[in-house]
Amino acid sequence: MSSNTLKIERAAPPRENRLEAGTAFCGTCEELRSRIGVKGKACLNQAGRSFSQSFGCQFTLSLAILNTLQNTVVVVHGPVGCGFWSVGGLGASRGQKRLRDPAALSPIWVSSNLDEHDVINGGEKKLREAVIYADREFHPEAIxxxxxxxxxxxxxxTDAILESLQQDVSAELVSVNCEGFKTRLMATAYDAVYNGILKNLSSRRIERESYAAGDKLDDLLWDYKKTHTVNVCNVGSMGRADELELQRLLNALELNVNFLPCYTRPRDFRRVLDAALNVSICATHDDYYLRHVKEHFGIPYIIGAMPVGRKYTARWLMDIARFFNIEDKAAALIEKEDAALNEALEPYRAALNGKRAYISGGEIRIFATGELLRDLGFEISGYKAHHVDEFMKPFIEEDGEGPGNTFINVASQQPFEQANIVRRLKPDVLVIHTGSGNITAKHGIPVFPLFLPANNYMGYSGAFEVAYRLKRVISNAQFNRNMSRYRPLPYRAEWYGKDVWSYIKPSGG
Ligand code: SF4
Known part of the structure; x- marks a missing residue:
């Protein structure tokens, strides 16, 4: 590892501790809002379940992010089964990598393949062998x-083992501590990956490449570029079409844009320091990283709205414009884009007006998507959030007509609760991450993906594409109706008669 590394903790703390986040709640948005940050019996952080069907492992989300890095080999240090995500997500990672670089290789991963013997004797020998094999066989920029x-x-x-190994390999070694058992919050994975990047890849600036140092005109050009460049963080919740849409909008404001960390090369993390501003698209993703980059390198950041739907896209753009003092330019752009979007949406409004949606996903994305769907004429019958923390509060407060009685469930997975909820709410469509709606689909409800890397969700073109795809999904629900007719429901009738919150244990019992 680099001798010039930034001083940072060995592993990112679990979000239960760092943000007092919670994963168990069932009630209205207003009840949830009133409990965020509250200690004692109403404490969300300490709430749990007496029965838990499944929840996400931060290791798999970490792999999903790490597998996007170009010219990098990922070593899964553990039993071979922990790498299952690298098999399941291979096609999507490869396709998305090649959209940025047609010559990009498929994700390459190897496993240290720990077994019962290694549990007794330690995994160091196998880890060393795996790292040296990855270096000699694939010659990557980073392992x-x-x-x-x-x-x-x-x-x-692992950190100490890699430090002692660094002199024997040419790749830069990066340690990401993302053990699944350490947290109930899958989103801790974002911090774990950023922790590895900060420890090992962020600390040295790359020499500028395009301009000759010492020449006055070149110095001015370099400074101009740096002061008009924005880094936009993408930890996997943006496909290429989303990046291109945000780039189009920022270029219209005469700003350059870099996207990171997904789909970049390891060396790009040093160039990250040559930008005027870091911008997040989602508070759940980046606060750990951006706070550290500001603290250590002095680069300011914005964590605010997610640019999904016209309201939050406009806010996202105006926040950036305010930093560069170009609000007038941004206001003119927003007006023009709004008018074009209104015209494009007109043929879809009649089919979508009055439909009811249940939205499940990350705490920021569900509210941004709710806002977009309301703009299309939907009613929101309820939300399900993977977790809750302080970042959700302002979005609840301005949801719809204000904090109200909209139903919300906080649960990382827990498909049994989801099945009970949709049976009661009977929405016209379930908006949810792919793979999380299969059980619900058997209840006869069409499913729309909250996010797919191949589709566009962000900005103005994203709002149009969501309307276009939603109309198609809602008008073609026969597949789900057939499933509900011919497939048995996965849970017993008694469960559907019980309260959804039957297994949620509030803090204190
Ligand atoms: S919970 Fe632990 S053992 Fe299971 S997949 Fe995640 S990291 Fe591997």
Whole structure:
């Protein structure tokens, strides 16, 4: 690892501790809002479940992010099964990488393949062998070692092992401590990956490449470029079409844009420091990273709205414009885009008006998507958030007509609660991440993906594409109706008669 590394903790803390986040709640948005940040019996952070069907592992989300890096090999340090996500997500990662660089390789991953013997004797030998093999066989720019539960349980010090190995390999070694058992919040994965980047890749600036140092005109050009460049963070919640739409809007404001960390090369993290501003598209993603970059390198950041739907896209643009003192230019752009979007949406409004949607996903994205759907004429019958923390509060407060009685469930997975809820609410469509709606689909409700990397959701073109796709999904619900007719429901009738919150344990019992 670099001798010039930034001083940072070995592993990112779990979000239960860092943000006092919670994963168990069922009630109205107003009840939830009144409990955020509250201690004692109403504390969300300490609430749990007496029965839990499943919840996400931060290791798999970390792999989903790490597999997008160009010219990098990922070593899964643990039992081979922990790498299952790298098999399931291979096609999407490869396709998205090649949209940025047609010559990009498929994600390459190897496993240290720990077994019962290694649990007794330690995993160091196998980790060393895996790293040296990855370096000699693939010659990558970086080798990222993602540690799963087993090395943490048996006490492998991955950071120290990699530090001693660095002199024997040419790739830069990066340690990401993302053990699944350490957190109930899958979103801790964002912090874990950023922690690895900060420890090992962020600290050295690359020498500027395009301009000759020392020449006055070149110095001016360099400074101009740097002061008009924005880094937009993408940890996997933006496809290429989303990036192109945000780039189009920022270029219209005469700003350059870099996207990171997904789909970049390891060396690009040093160039990140040559920008005027870092911008997040989602508070759930980037606060850990951006606060550290500001603290250590002095680069300011914006964490605000997610640019999904016209209201939050406009706010996202205006926040950036305010920083550069170009609000008038942004206001003119927003007016023009609004008019074009209104015209484009007209043929879709009649089919969507009055439909009811249940929206499930990340705490910021569900409210931004709710706003977009309301703009299309939908009613929101309810929300489900993976988790809740302080970042959700302002979005609840301005949801719809204000904080109200909209139903909300906070649950990382827990498909049994979801099945009970949609049976009661009977929405016209379930908007949810792919793979999380299969059980619900058997209830006869069409499913619309909250996010797919191949589609466009962000900005003005994203709002149009969501309307276009939603109309098609809602008008073609026969597949789901057939499933509900011919497939048995996955849970017993008794469960559907029970309260949804039957297994949620509030803080204190
Ligand atoms: S919970 Fe632990 S053992 Fe299971 S997949 Fe995640 S990292 Fe691997």
């Amino acid at each position: 990222v070692v993602a540690s799963s539960c087993v090395p943490a349980l048996i006490g492998d010090d």
